[in-house]
Amino acid sequence: MEHYNMNLTLKVWRQKNAQDKGGFETYQVKDISSEMSFLEMFDVLNEQLINEGKEPITFDHDCREGICGACSMHINGQAHGPWAQTTTCQLHMRAYKDGDTIVVEPWRAKAFPVIKDLMVDRRAFDRIIQAGGYISVDTGNAQDANNLPINKDKADESFAAAACIGCGACVASCKNSSAMLFLSAKVAHLALLPQGEPERMSRVTNMVDQMDKEGFGSCTNTEACEAECPKGISVQNIRRLNSEYIRSVFSGDDK
Amino acid sequence: MPLNSKIPAGQMAQKWTDYKDHCKLVNPANKRNIEVIIVGTGLAGASAAASLGEMGYKVKAFCFQDSARRAHSIAAQGGINAAKNYQNDGDSTFRLFYDTIKGGDYRAREANVHRLAEVSANIIDQCVAQGVPFAREYGGLLSNRSFGGTQVQRTFYAAGQTGQQLLIGAYQALERQIALGNVTMYDRHEMLDIVKIDGKARGIIARDLVSGKLERHFGHAVLLASGGYGNVFYLSTNAMGSNVTAAWKAHKKGAYFGNPCYTQIHPTCIPVSGDHQSKLTLMSESLRNDGRIWVPKKQNDTRKAKDIPEDERDYYLERRYPAFGNLVPRDVASRAAKERCDAGYGVGTSKQAVFLDFAAAIERYGRIECNKQGDHNPALDKAITLGKEVVKEKYGNLFDMYEKITGENPYEMPMRIYPAVHYTMGGIWVDYELMTTVPGLYALGEANFSDHGANRLGASALMQGLADGYFVIPYTIGNYLADDIRTKAIPTDHPEFVKAEQEVADRINKLMSIQGTESVESMHKRLGKIMWEKCGMARNAKGLQEAITEIQALRKEFWSNVRIPGSADGMNTELDKANRVADFIELGELMCKDALNREESCGGHFREESQTDEGEAKRDDEKFMYVSAWEYKDISNWELHKEALDYEIMHPTQRSYK
Numbered sequence: 001m002e003h004y005n006m007n008l009t010l011k012v013w014r015q016k017n018a019q020d021k022g023g024f025e026t027y028q029v030k031d032i033s034s035e036m037s038f039l040e041m042f043d044v045l046n047e048q049l050i051n052e053g054k055e056p057i058t059f060d061h062d063c064r065e066g067i068c069g070a071c072s073m074h075i076n077g078q079a080h081g082p083w084a085q086t087t088t089c090q091l092h093m094r095a096y097k098d099g100d101t102i103v104v105e106p107w108r109a110k111a112f113p114v115i116k117d118l119m120v121d122r123r124a125f126d127r128i129i130q131a132g133g134y135i136s137v138d139t140g141n142a143q144d145a146n147n148l149p150i151n152k153d154k155a156d157e158s159f160a161a162a163a164c165i166g167c168g169a170c171v172a173s174c175k176n177s178s179a180m181l182f183l184s185a186k187v188a189h190l191a192l193l194p195q196g197e198p199e200r201m202s203r204v205t206n207m208v209d210q211m212d213k214e215g216f217g218s219c220t221n222t223e224a225c226e227a228e229c230p231k232g233i234s235v236q237n238i239r240r241l242n243s244e245y246i247r248s249v250f251s252g253d254d255k
Numbered sequence: 256m257p258l259n260s261k262i263p264a265g266q267m268a269q270k271w272t273d274y275k276d277h278c279k280l281v282n283p284a285n286k287r288n289i290e291v292i293i294v295g296t297g298l299a300g301a302s303a304a305a306s307l308g309e310m311g312y313k314v315k316a317f318c319f320q321d322s323a324r325r326a327h328s329i330a331a332q333g334g335i336n337a338a339k340n341y342q343n344d345g346d347s348t349f350r351l352f353y354d355t356i357k358g359g360d361y362r363a364r365e366a367n368v369h370r371l372a373e374v375s376a377n378i379i380d381q382c383v384a385q386g387v388p389f390a391r392e393y394g395g396l397l398s399n400r401s402f403g404g405t406q407v408q409r410t411f412y413a414a415g416q417t418g419q420q421l422l423i424g425a426y427q428a429l430e431r432q433i434a435l436g437n438v439t440m441y442d443r444h445e446m447l448d449i450v451k452i453d454g455k456a457r458g459i460i461a462r463d464l465v466s467g468k469l470e471r472h473f474g475h476a477v478l479l480a481s482g483g484y485g486n487v488f489y490l491s492t493n494a495m496g497s498n499v500t501a502a503w504k505a506h507k508k509g510a511y512f513g514n515p516c517y518t519q520i521h522p523t524c525i526p527v528s529g530d531h532q533s534k535l536t537l538m539s540e541s542l543r544n545d546g547r548i549w550v551p552k553k554q555n556d557t558r559k560a561k562d563i564p565e566d567e568r569d570y571y572l573e574r575r576y577p578a579f580g581n582l583v584p585r586d587v588a589s590r591a592a593k594e595r596c597d598a599g600y601g602v603g604t605s606k607q608a609v610f611l612d613f614a615a616a617i618e619r620y621g622r623i624e625c626n627k628q629g630d631h632n633p634a635l636d637k638a639i640t641l642g643k644e645v646v647k648e649k650y651g652n653l654f655d656m657y658e659k660i661t662g663e664n665p666y667e668m669p670m671r672i673y674p675a676v677h678y679t680m681g682g683i684w685v686d687y688e689l690m691t692t693v694p695g696l697y698a699l700g701e702a703n704f705s706d707h708g709a710n711r712l713g714a715s716a717l718m719q720g721l722a723d724g725y726f727v728i729p730y731t732i733g734n735y736l737a738d739d740i741r742t743k744a745i746p747t748d749h750p751e752f753v754k755a756e757q758e759v760a761d762r763i764n765k766l767m768s769i770q771g772t773e774s775v776e777s778m779h780k781r782l783g784k785i786m787w788e789k790c791g792m793a794r795n796a797k798g799l800q801e802a803i804t805e806i807q808a809l810r811k812e813f814w815s816n817v818r819i820p821g822s823a824d825g826m827n828t829e830l831d832k833a834n835r836v837a838d839f840i841e842l843g844e845l846m847c848k849d850a851l852n853r854e855e856s857c858g859g860h861f862r863e864e865s866q867t868d869e870g871e872a873k874r875d876d877e878k879f880m881y882v883s884a885w886e887y888k889d890i891s892n893w894e895l896h897k898e899a900l901d902y903e904i905m906h907p908t909q910r911s912y913k
């Protein structure tokens with residue numbers, strides 16, 4: 001792989017706190033190596049700002065390996081930037097060339113209020129999980145794990161849904177700010193397993209109710225979420241959720 | 256204070272059962288009046304919070320991330336060990352115990368490790384019941400793979416995302432307790448001090464990282480599940496926010512620090528690419544099931560891997576350790592890589608890398624697939640194509656991650672890897688009940704020192720975190736709290752709370768007032784460089800002494816020249832970092848001091864002065880068969896206490912994987 005250096009213009013959303021109106025600031029960064037990650041480029045910019053006596057840009061990040069779901073930048077109009085199935089932290093600068101201008105914004109959604117600069121509050125996701133995204137089993141009550149054989153394909157499908165990292169890119173990419181992909185991934189993860197069966201009905205309705213309460217929009221099947229999801233969560237899950245929901249509503253099962 | 260590890264009497268295999276049969280219990284009505292604070296929501300913290308909430312305690316859980324689900328346990332890739340013997344390959348509780356003690360180079364406490372092996376099987380049952388989607392075979396049963404330092408297949412996994420799936424399981428259990436009102440969650444909060452009243456831990460001071468406000472929280476007991484301190488090296492596989500602050504505050508309030516110098520350098524990480532690097536990425540140990548590690552036989556060989564013929568390659572692990580081959584423990588594999596690179600056989604532009612090669616595995620798997628299709632004499636191309644599919648199913652996410660970072664395709668050319676800081680076996684000293692030397696203060700998971708001795712075996716961190724949280728603390732905490740049922744919640748205007756909060760506020764004000772010229776990040780990098788060079792993979796007395804002097808100087812510089820922009824009233828990520836780096840600097844000094852004191856090599860701690868003729872770590876059981884437990888006295892001043900390790904079952908020998 002050939003490496004190169006580049007100079008870039010960055011337009012970054014700055015906002016002091018939730019109350020502040022916020023706006024774009026323009027910065028120049030020089031000699032950025034194509035080997036850097038996108039967040040390392042931000043580290044360079046922040047170091048530059050600190051040296052100039054300015055406040056660095058606040059953004060969420062932690063694992064920097066695409067698994068914790070903390071990083072969340074909207075880059076040139078795309079959640080997590082241009083690479084498919086890639087989080088912001090795993091995007092590398094070889095995606096850009098010398099002289100590029102990059103516009104960076106926070107996730108935009110009513111249910112994800114901005115805390116500062118590029119950092120948003122995604123606790124609505126936790127509350128959706130609290131509404132039913134679990135199997136009610138207390139510690140110490142489990143039978144031997146192999147007493148419950150599970151069809152491998154079902155287990156694999158469940159795992160693929162459970163790979164969601166809760167980043168919120170699906171919401172940020174949706175013109176309605178719907179959380180359907182996130183929610184459906186959790187519903188599918190649990191509904192595909194026999195352990196999830198007893199609470200299957202109540203889970204889906206309670207979680208959907210909570211999603212509505214949080215102010216996420218409704219799903220109109222534009223599928224932008226799937227295209228931007230860094231973990232390849234499939235919209236098939238939304239179809240599954242819809243059928244689970246209908247089944248729950250029409251079965252009259254206790255919720 | 257003399258150390259009392261409170262190991263129950265009796266036969267090793269009976270200790271835990273006897274303990275559980277006789278420890279004190281707290282009745283349900285009393286549990287409702289007892290508050291427990293838990294700092295950290297990784298595997299240990301989330302499982303403890305969920306379990307204690309289910310039991311009826313009033314729990315307050317804290318994490319610095321925006322959600323409990325982001326704790327760094329999420330990044331664990333390879334798997335979790337359990338003595339299930341599902342593969343019928345001769346595994347047992349005893350063997351897991353044995354492998355862990357031996358893997359830890361005879362520096363772990365037997366009774367704790369035995370308990371860990373005993374509860375390991377329950378963990379898998381619990382996780383499956385929660386809906387953790389582990390890998391399965393076509394018959395529907397759970398699948399296993401091998402990890403380093405063992406000769407059985409006891410590792411359960413979910414592709415290369417086992418930590419994620421286990422944490423999501425624990426997180427969901429925790430969220431359920433939050434919904435039920437048994438746990439109150441404080442996210443984006445950082446613990447900045449322990450509050451002690453009459454010698455007991457009674458609460459914490461935490462900073463709300465969004466508002467910047469300091470808060471006082473009371474608890475009848477405080478549990479630290481705040482993870483490890485690998486970020487003292489700046490570059491590590493830890494998450495950016497992973498820090499020692501909670502543990503360090505506890506240490507300064509009287510909790511002894513156990514074996515601080517025991518650091519795990521993981522052999523298979525993506526090499527450093529430049530000065531800009533902010534963290535290192537692990538390539539799971541599970542890859543060593545199928546990947547072969549090699550370097551060219553010729554020094555400074557600049558040919559591409561594929562141009563180097565088979566007989567000019569040195570598969571040095573297979574050569575040196577035929578019994579375990581590529582699956583030797585981490586410390587052994589890391590040192591062997593360093594040895595080859597130092598001797599001039601390294602590859603890549605930096606020459607600080609070795610190859611991890613999947614070509615043989617791809618071909619082998621491909622031929623098996625062809626056989627399945629009835630093609631017993633397939634063309635090589637066909638075998639390779641099918642073999643790639645198999646490897647993709649096993650390790651696809653890791654291969655993708657490698658390609659994203661390096662821009663190279665590991666299906667076509669071998670990975671380049673090099674050791675990097677990954678885990679810290681050392682941590683807060685705890686007794687058998689996981690209580691620190693401060694009554695009512697506990698440490699769980701990576702934050703404590705107890706189970707891995709001087710080297711942790713792969714797939715054991717997840718096991719320990721969940722063992723502590725689901726199966727140990729729910730019993731042991733009752734034994735303490737049963738005597739505390741008459742203690743009413745202490746109001747947080749108690750003078751000790753006021754004083755602790757004032758101290759935290761003073762320190763923050765001091766940090767903000769320095770207004771120097773160097774960023775926190777830059778000073779953290781300097782600390783990391785000292786630590787890596789002088790207290791890293793190989794250590795010697797001279798280097799460690801130098802490091803101590805350099806760290807002391809750095810500490811002074813930090814407190815007079817650090818620059819933190821902005822203010823303390825509100826979100827200020829530079830201030831958060833400064834608080835953490837200030838603690839890392841103090842810890843770094845203690846690590847070097849501990850490494851200097853331990854004039855032997857054991858596990859991940861390699862003193863150049865103490866090695867065998869073949870360059871293997873040489874222990875000195877006569878002099879160092881003890882846990883170093885350091886008591887904080889004052890800045891740069893610690894007193895060493897020794898907990899002797901008495902082996903009842905195991906017979907420490909020179910560890911051999913040949």
Ligand code: SF4
Pocket residue numbers: 163164165166167168169170171181182185228229230231232233
């Ligand atoms: S579904 Fe995809 S985009 Fe949405 S939160 Fe999960 S991982 Fe992120």
Ligand code: FES
Pocket residue numbers: 060061062063064065066067068069070071087088089090
């Ligand atoms: S920082 Fe963890 S996913 Fe990006």
